[in-house]
Amino acid sequence: MRVKPPILSWRRATVIGFLCLLIVCLSKLGFEFNQLPESADPSAAAYSFFSAALSPALVDQNLSLPADSQPLIIRLLKALLNTLRYAFVAMSMAVPVGLALGFLCSRSWWPTTLQHKATSIPTKLARTTLNLIYLSARFSITFMRSIHELIWVMLFMAFLGDSPLTACIALALPFAGTLAKVFSEIIDEQSANATDHLQLSGASSVSAFFAARFPQSLPDLLTYTLYRLECAIRSSAVLGFIGIETIGLSIKQSYENNYYNEVWTELYLLIFVVMLFDVLGSKVRYRLSTPAVERSTPTDLSLKSLKKCAPSWKLLPLTWSLLLVGSIAAWTLGPPLNVYHSAISRWDRTQVFFEELVPEPVRASNHWNDALPWLRDLWTSNGKEALLNTVLIASSALLLAAVFGYILVPWASRNISTPTPFSSFNGRTSRIKKWLWSTLGFCIRTLFLITRSIPEYIIAFLLIGILGAHAWPLVIALAIHNFGILGRLWAEVSENHDENVARQQVVSGGSRLQAYLCGILPTSFNRQLLFIFYRWETCVRESTILGMLSISSLGYYISIESSFLHYDRMLFYILLGTAVIFISDLISINLRAKLNKSGSHS
Amino acid sequence: MIELDRSHLNFGSTLALDDCDLSINEGEQVALIGPSGSGKSSLLRVLATEHALVSGDYRHNGRSIGSLCSKALKNQRCDIAYIPQNLALVSNLKVSQNILLGKIGRQQLLASIKGLLIPSSNELQLVQKILSEVGIPEKLFHRTDSLSGGQQQRVAIARALYQEASLILADEPVSAVDPSRAHSLLECLTQMATKHTLTLICSLHNLEYAKKFFPRLVGMREGKIVFDGKSSEFTDQDFNSLYQLDRG
Numbered sequence: 052m053r054v055k056p057p058i059l060s061w062r063r064a065t066v067i068g069f070l071c072l073l074i075v076c077l078s079k080l081g082f083e084f085n086q087l088p089e090s091a092d093p094s095a096a097a098y099s100f101f102s103a104a105l106s107p108a109l110v111d112q113n114l115s116l117p118a119d120s121q122p123l124i125i126r127l128l129k130a131l132l133n134t135l136r137y138a139f140v141a142m143s144m145a146v147p148v149g150l151a152l153g154f155l156c157s158r159s160w161w162p163t164t165l166q167h168k169a170t171s172i173p174t175k176l177a178r179t180t181l182n183l184i185y186l187s188a189r190f191s192i193t194f195m196r197s198i199h200e201l202i203w204v205m206l207f208m209a210f211l212g213d214s215p216l217t218a219c220i221a222l223a224l225p226f227a228g229t230l231a232k233v234f235s236e237i238i239d240e241q242s243a244n245a246t247d248h249l250q251l252s253g254a255s256s257v258s259a260f261f262a263a264r265f266p267q268s269l270p271d272l273l274t275y276t277l278y279r280l281e282c283a284i285r286s287s288a289v290l291g292f293i294g295i296e297t298i299g300l301s302i303k304q305s306y307e308n309n310y311y312n313e314v315w316t317e318l319y320l321l322i323f324v325v326m327l328f329d330v331l332g333s334k335v336r337y338r339l340s341t342p343a344v345e346r347s348t349p350t351d352l353s354l355k356s357l358k359k360c361a362p363s364w365k366l367l368p369l370t371w372s373l374l375l376v377g378s379i380a381a382w383t384l385g386p387p388l389n390v391y392h393s394a395i396s397r398w399d400r401t402q403v404f405f406e407e408l409v410p411e412p413v414r415a416s417n418h419w420n421d422a423l424p425w426l427r428d429l430w431t432s433n434g435k436e437a438l439l440n441t442v443l444i445a446s447s448a449l450l451l452a453a454v455f456g457y458i459l460v461p462w463a464s465r466n467i468s469t470p471t472p473f474s475s476f477n478g479r480t481s482r483i484k485k486w487l488w489s490t491l492g493f494c495i496r497t498l499f500l501i502t503r504s505i506p507e508y509i510i511a512f513l514l515i516g517i518l519g520a521h522a523w524p525l526v527i528a529l530a531i532h533n534f535g536i537l538g539r540l541w542a543e544v545s546e547n548h549d550e551n552v553a554r555q556q557v558v559s560g561g562s563r564l565q566a567y568l569c570g571i572l573p574t575s576f577n578r579q580l581l582f583i584f585y586r587w588e589t590c591v592r593e594s595t596i597l598g599m600l601s602i603s604s605l606g607y608y609i610s611i612e613s614s615f616l617h618y619d620r621m622l623f624y625i626l627l628g629t630a631v632i633f634i635s636d637l638i639s640i641n642l643r644a645k646l647n648k649s650g651s652h653s
Numbered sequence: 654m655i656e657l658d659r660s661h662l663n664f665g666s667t668l669a670l671d672d673c674d675l676s677i678n679e680g681e682q683v684a685l686i687g688p689s690g691s692g693k694s695s696l697l698r699v700l701a702t703e704h705a706l707v708s709g710d711y712r713h714n715g716r717s718i719g720s721l722c723s724k725a726l727k728n729q730r731c732d733i734a735y736i737p738q739n740l741a742l743v744s745n746l747k748v749s750q751n752i753l754l755g756k757i758g759r760q761q762l763l764a765s766i767k768g769l770l771i772p773s774s775n776e777l778q779l780v781q782k783i784l785s786e787v788g789i790p791e792k793l794f795h796r797t798d799s800l801s802g803g804q805q806q807r808v809a810i811a812r813a814l815y816q817e818a819s820l821i822l823a824d825e826p827v828s829a830v831d832p833s834r835a836h837s838l839l840e841c842l843t844q845m846a847t848k849h850t851l852t853l854i855c856s857l858h859n860l861e862y863a864k865k866f867f868p869r870l871v872g873m874r875e876g877k878i879v880f881d882g883k884s885s886e887f888t889d890q891d892f893n894s895l896y897q898l899d900r901g
Contacts, residue, residue, distance in 0.1 A: 063770070475702075475703045475704075476702055476703060476704055476705040476726075477723050477726070478721050478722050478723035478724075478725065478726035478727075479719070479720055479721060479722050479723075480722075480723060551737060551739050551741045552741045552742065552743055554703065554741070555735065555737055555741030556741075556754060556757050557730075558701050558702060558703050558730060558733075558735050559730060559731070559733075559734065559735070559754075559755065559757055559758045559816060560727045560728070560729075560730035560731040560757065560758015560759065561754075561757035561758050561765070562727075562762065564762055565757050565760075565762055565765050566757075568762075568765075568766060569743070569754055569757060569765060569766075569769060570741075570743060570754075573743050573745055573746050574743060574744060574745055
């Protein structure tokens with residue numbers, strides 16, 4: 052009997068689909084990486100920039116500075132402190148709002164009777180009210196998230212003036228939306244056993260929620276909050292590019308003056324701080340997920356003695372105290388956050404801003420019908436092309452990041468890049484070989500860490516100086532940053548994967564790579580795909596704002612119209628970007644749900 | 654031939670194997686018995702080369718496993734088929750793909766991926782022949798996680814047979830199935846071993862099955878081998894002593 056396997060599984064179809072999409076994107080982008088004027092020498096520019104990496108500046112490169120000006124290092128440390136300060140201020144606003152909205156976006160605190168089909172009129176009314184609250188909260192967080200923080204900053208600055216507090220509020224808004232979304236997902240994913248049991252014992256649904264479900268989700272909530280703080284530091288640095296005094300502003304000024312050695316000092320400082328928070332985050336994550344070991348045996352069974360010897364991690368209270376002190380210090384110490392220098396009052400500015408948001412023809416005629424030709428004109432002249440460019444840049448960058456990430460991920464995983472893969476004996480191994488395996492994993496993990504530590508906006512800004520203003524620098528910048536993020540997430544997936552299958556394959560004589568490809572990849576494939584979709588949505592948002600660096604994506608037109616105070620046109624491009632995010636969010640949610648469903652069978 | 658000489662193994666402060674001596678000839682069928690935590694699984698893992706001994710020596714076909722370099726160890730491993738207690742099947746791959754993974758150690762990286770994605774007709778026919786031997790030929794292209802526990806155990810046995818190893822190690826292969834299925838699975842496993850002249854070492858909790866299907870029993874307690882002899886020689890007194898039932 053002739054045996055034939057089925058032709059195409061959905062997994063293979065997905066991989067083939069992704070590769071085809073990558074080819075289409077690359078052919079659209081073309082392969083002309085350098086688009087500087089003919090007189091420019093890109094290799095010389097690249098050489099002088101990258102060679103400066105080996106000799107970062109410790110003193111000012113600008114020799115014409117007055118003698119009494121502050122030394123470079125002091126200036127940079129101040130800029131770095133400002134970066135941290137604004138990140139802490141923004142997060143201290145975003146976390147409580149995110150928690151409140153996250154609670155409203157979860158259905159797990161609803162009384163059980165309201166979660167199912169309502170029968171009596173009061174129950175129906177209560178259910179309708181709760182549904183309204185739920186849907187409004189969901190819509191709010193999606194809207195907050197769908198506009199990039201830099202665009203929120205530009206919008207807020209247009210009517211509140213360019214004070215650091217305005218920037219922090221604008222930063223807090225999308226962060227609160229993202230926190231709320233993830234918080235609600237974390238809360239909903241917890242097992243309902245404990246809350247059900249408490250409700251059966253007579254507790255109300257809300258008290259059961261706070262007594263059982265919330266404490267269950269707390270470790271994940273804290274871990275994610277720490278991760279968002281790391282993101283807030285990166286975003287705070289980027290605020291420098293729109294004039295707020297953070298390390299980003301120093302990078303921008305040094306680069307524009309060709310002080311490359313200073314640029315590298317600034318980059319190293321930023322990378323160091325982001326890496327510090329990343330490492331702290333991973334240490335805290337480990338401690339939150341692992342029970343502490345008993346430090347000493349209690350001498351007696353008194354409460355005091357038991358409490359003294361109770362297993363606990365020292366790092367956790369220390370971290371929470373530091374974060375709390377940091378937030379209080381960010382609000383109270385240093386120069387005032389709320390400074391306003393304009394001659395026009397904030398109220399007048401706000402009024403003008405909101406008047407200008409109404410489309411120009413409508414303002415003139417008072418007829419909303421006149422807005423339609425205006426909208427059509429904007430769409431056909433620039434909107435359509437900008438939108439396509441935005442999606443093209445985001446998709447190409449993500450697919451490139453995924454391809455390179457996929458190649459390196461096995462070697463970054465701690466259970467593969469080790470002398471004893473999957474905790475199995477690997478024969479007599481020399482010390483050098485053992486050292487090489489451990490070093491390989493460490494180097495790749497550090498590469499992931501460095502690439503995700505530098506904000507994509509800064510990478511793109513630097514690359515445009517070397518390659519010229521076109522789409523490729525943005526694609527490369529987004530790809531580098533996402534390569535670091537995907538690499539870390541995927542490496543964690545394979546590290547947390549059940550090792551039994553891969554170990555069995557190693558024991559059957561398979562190599563570590565064969566065991567990874569045949570034992571881990573098939574079952575972790577869905578999870579890896581989920582991360583690609585999650586990053587795609589983020590990439591679309593990022594590629595929108597990267598256009599502000601003079602490349603014709605949506606961000607370019609947003610920044611142009613903003614500088615000409617054409618707020619109505621600016622709003623059109625912002626809403627176009629928001630629509631893309633809404634659609635990509637919907638696609639992403641649907642695909643994730645499908646993948647989760649198919650993953651749950653595996 | 655398998656030889657263990659004064660073997661010690663520990664995990665942290667837990668002693669898993671304590672001064673074990675064992676010799677098993679080619680083609681022998683041996684059941685490992687003993688209470689939970691007695692060291693049966695640890696012994697099988699050492700024989701499968703998953704763990705290296707802390708002290709003592711393990712020789713397989715005359716070669717000391719502890720002194721092999723990784724390449725030589727890989728060659729030895731191709732000759733040992735290990736069925737762990739959790740079966741270690743890739744749940745969302747097809748039955749055929751899981752069985753094809755049995756020869757992963759004998760193939761280069763690209764060949765193993767090609768075999769997994771586009772298996773040749775010859776390979777598939779061989780897989781189906783083995784599946785027929787274990788009684789589930791119709792499941793060739795089914796997803797492994799859609800199979801019952803007993804069927805998955807048969808897939809794991811089929812994978813071990815496909816590996817064409819001379820030694821099969823099975824850790825509690827019938828722990829998750831009902832008595833009638835357990836009976837047929839063990840019958841299948843021992844018949845296959847006899848048919849292909851394979852050495853079979855199997856850890857079991859059920860003494861009745863151990864005595865029925867295996868001519869030789871090795872009893873373990875607290876990491877030590879406390880009984881090694883013919884099944885027919887294993888008495889009630891040995892049983893009581895092995896499970897410490899006489900301590901009241």
